Amino acid sequence: MAINQASQKEEYAKAVCYFLAEQLSIRNIELPRAAEIAQKVTENIRLIETEQDFSRFIKELSGDFEELYMLGDRIEMHIHVSVRKDLEEKVREFVVNILPQDTNLALQILNEAIKDDITVQDLCLKFPQFNHFISKNII
Numbered sequence: 001m002a003i004n005q006a007s008q009k010e011e012y013a014k015a016v017c018y019f020l021a022e023q024l025s026i027r028n029i030e031l032p033r034a035a036e037i038a039q040k041v042t043e044n045i046r047l048i049e050t051e052q053d054f055s056r057f058i059k060e061l062s063g064d065f066e067e068l069y070m071l072g073d074r075i076e077m078h079i080h081v082s083v084r085k086d087l088e089e090k091v092r093e094f095v096v097n098i099l100p101q102d103t104n105l106a107l108q109i110l111n112e113a114i115k116d117d118i119t120v121q122d123l124c125l126k127f128p129q130f131n132h133f134i135s136k137n138i139i
Helices: 002-027 032-048 051-066 066-099 103-113 120-126 126-135
Strands: none
Touching: 002 032, 002 051, 002 066, 032 051, 032 066, 032 103, 051 066, 066 103, 066 120, 066 126, 103 120
16 A cells, blocks of 8 residues: 555656646746745655645645646546546446346436536435445445
8 A cells, every 4th residue: 555655646746747847848937946846846745645635735836836726727637537437437337237137227327427417426325236336346
């Protein structure tokens, strides 16, 4: 777990570095300013545990470093896409397993899952069978 967490923190640091490199290449930021931002990130990277923590951290830093505002938007979009992919994977696994036994339930959950604002928690509340499947399979 610690190795995975360390590699995740490394990914967060890389995301900031790539963003700063991009900003340097298009001349939206000067090198001393990029170095200042990078230093602030490295000083605080140990405080970041999740993608949501990283997003909050970048938003907080955006107050002092407005250059990071665009990075915050990218992170939010990445989180949204990741959450959606996770939901789709869980629904797909459930439907594959339930389809031979209950086609109506499979169709109902698929119809719910295609809604933009639906979450895994919403589906678990609405469909006890899905909740049981998720807790049993821990996917």
